[in-house]
Amino acid sequence: MTEHDITLTVNGTEHDLSVEPRTLLAHTLRDELGYTGTNVGCESTLCGACTVHMDGDAVKACTVLSVQADGAELQTVEGLRESGTFHPIQEGFQKEHGLQCGYCTPGMMLAATDLLEENADPNEAEIREAIEGNLCRCTGYQNIVNAVEYAGAKMRGDDSGPGTETAAADGGVPTTDYEVVKIDEAAKMENDI
Amino acid sequence: MYPPEFEYERADSVEHALELMAEHEGEEVELLAGGHSLLPTLKSGLATPDVLIDIGHIDAMTGIESNGEGFSIGALTRYADIDGSADVWEGATAFADAAHHIGDVQVRNRGTVGGNIAHADPASDLGGALLASGGTVIAQGPDGEREIPGDDFFMGMYATALEPEELLTRIELPKMGKNDVGAYAKKASPSSGYPIVGVAAVLETNGEEIESARVGANNIMDHGVRLTPTEDTLAGEPLEAEAMEAAAEVATDELDDVMMMEDLQASAEFRAQLTRVYTKRALLGALDRIESAPPAAAD
Numbered sequence: 001m002t003e004h005d006i007t008l009t010v011n012g013t014e015h016d017l018s019v020e021p022r023t024l025l026a027h028t029l030r031d032e033l034g035y036t037g038t039n040v041g042c043e044s045t046l047c048g049a050c051t052v053h054m055d056g057d058a059v060k061a062c063t064v065l066s067v068q069a070d071g072a073e074l075q076t077v078e079g080l081r082e083s084g085t086f087h088p089i090q091e092g093f094q095k096e097h098g099l100q101c102g103y104c105t106p107g108m109m110l111a112a113t114d115l116l117e118e119n120a121d122p123n124e125a126e127i128r129e130a131i132e133g134n135l136c137r138c139t140g141y142q143n144i145v146n147a148v149e150y151a152g153a154k155m156r157g158d159d160s161g162p163g164t165e166t167a168a169a170d171g172g173v174p175t176t177d178y179e180v181v182k183i184d185e186a187a188k189m190e191n192d193i
Numbered sequence: 194m195y196p197p198e199f200e201y202e203r204a205d206s207v208e209h210a211l212e213l214m215a216e217h218e219g220e221e222v223e224l225l226a227g228g229h230s231l232l233p234t235l236k237s238g239l240a241t242p243d244v245l246i247d248i249g250h251i252d253a254m255t256g257i258e259s260n261g262e263g264f265s266i267g268a269l270t271r272y273a274d275i276d277g278s279a280d281v282w283e284g285a286t287a288f289a290d291a292a293h294h295i296g297d298v299q300v301r302n303r304g305t306v307g308g309n310i311a312h313a314d315p316a317s318d319l320g321g322a323l324l325a326s327g328g329t330v331i332a333q334g335p336d337g338e339r340e341i342p343g344d345d346f347f348m349g350m351y352a353t354a355l356e357p358e359e360l361l362t363r364i365e366l367p368k369m370g371k372n373d374v375g376a377y378a379k380k381a382s383p384s385s386g387y388p389i390v391g392v393a394a395v396l397e398t399n400g401e402e403i404e405s406a407r408v409g410a411n412n413i414m415d416h417g418v419r420l421t422p423t424e425d426t427l428a429g430e431p432l433e434a435e436a437m438e439a440a441a442e443v444a445t446d447e448l449d450d451v452m453m454m455e456d457l458q459a460s461a462e463f464r465a466q467l468t469r470v471y472t473k474r475a476l477l478g479a480l481d482r483i484e485s486a487p488p489a490a491a492d
Contacts, residue, residue, distance in 0.1 A: 002201075020198070021199060022197070045299075046384075048299060058298055058302060059299050065232070133299045
């Protein structure tokens with residue numbers, strides 16, 4: 001089958017590659033370019049785990065052919081962190097305990113930043129609508145909503161983040177400053193850390 | 194989950210797309226726009242085309258143009274662009290409302306108006322809204338352009354009035370008058386987000402009573418349909434909730450029971466009941482928009 005030459009700019013880095021037309025963008029990002037933060041869940045446009053930004057908009061990378069993305073600017077979860085500093089949404093997920101297994105998290109973060117880049121002060125209904133296309137089977141969503149609120153507050157320079165207040169007010173999981181631990185190659189499970 | 198292999202062609206212009214369609218005549222060809230109906234069918238093996246012609250990069254087929262009388266909406270215009278257009282919300286409220294209710298944010302960022310309408314999925318949110326809005330479909334073929342009234346466009350499940358050699362290039366929607374309102378109401382499937390029933394309503398009013406109404410529904414028959422008994426009942430009625438409720442009661446009176454959609458999510462009987470309920474909600478939603486309009490609208 002004929003391959004097609006395409007150019008993808010991922011997190012600011014340009015990549016020239018040849019792909020079969022049937023190759024899904026999620027697979028190109030993961031298998032060809034190594035951006036494995038783009039998780040593949042349902043592969044049916046339902047779960048949102050593979051959400052990336054394409055020319056600034058959140059899209060599900062399992063439902064875009066790589067040839068369709070030729071020339072596009074893409075952002076994956078790897079592109080959120082800049083020069084060693086967490087993006088506010090990453091910090092929000094950490095502070096507000098917005099994840100348990102973590103599988104939906106990259107997609108959730110990219111759906112959330114698509115919202116926050118246009119509206120840094122969303123209400124709860126707007127946040128829930130923005131993540132409607134992303135499924136989480138662990139958290140029950142409330143802490144994710146808190147994490148997005150936290151990130152919004154941080155992005156608009158409001159230090160009294162509503163997320164922190166919410167967690168304290170409703171007796172939810174207390175926020176803690178976790179130490180970031182770098183896991184070495186031998187560590188496979190939590191107990192290895 | 195890779196789809197089976199296919200040949201891929203990218204069209205640079207409408208003319209190029211028509212040339213490619215002619216070149217591949219006799220082969221199984223699918224047109225690729227946003228791909229949010231096509232890719233799932235490719236992945237599940239429901240469609241196994243020889244050739245995909247990608248029309249998604251044709252600039253001339255995207256964007257919303259507006260004049261005093263109506264909108265010309267390029268086929269490649271995304272749902273998110275419709276939802277984000279204050280002009281379309283104001284001038285074709287039911288259509289914008291329906292686009293807003295499609296899928297989720299990511300789907301609305303990729304799916305296109307033309308792809309949706311040409312695909313003619315009975316469960317599409319835009320089927321009823323196109324009819325309620327009095328829209329027209331514009332198709333380009335080898336012999337030129339053709340206008341197809343929305344009421345004549347949908348022929349059945351995934352079947353339209355488009356000829357195989359024609360390309361849907363844009364749709365046209367008339368602008369509502371200043372006293373007119375519209376709304377869309379849907380009962381969404383909890384798993385897929387597709388409507389089990391969706392109803393779009395447009396009320397033309399003189400500020401005090403309804404002059405005429407257009408009500409379109411999707412996913413109750415094998416294609417979008419007008420609910421004419423409701424439309425007829427509404428004409429001449431006052432802008433009051435009781436009138437809306439009475440008109441919704443007759444929504445399914447003239448529908449052929451045998452042709453009513455029936456699936457795992459809803460029996461035909463339940464779907465008819467939902468149709469009446471969601472017709473009422475669409476009409477009350479439209480009424481709310483009159484009541485929430487600035488006082489100047491009532492002058």
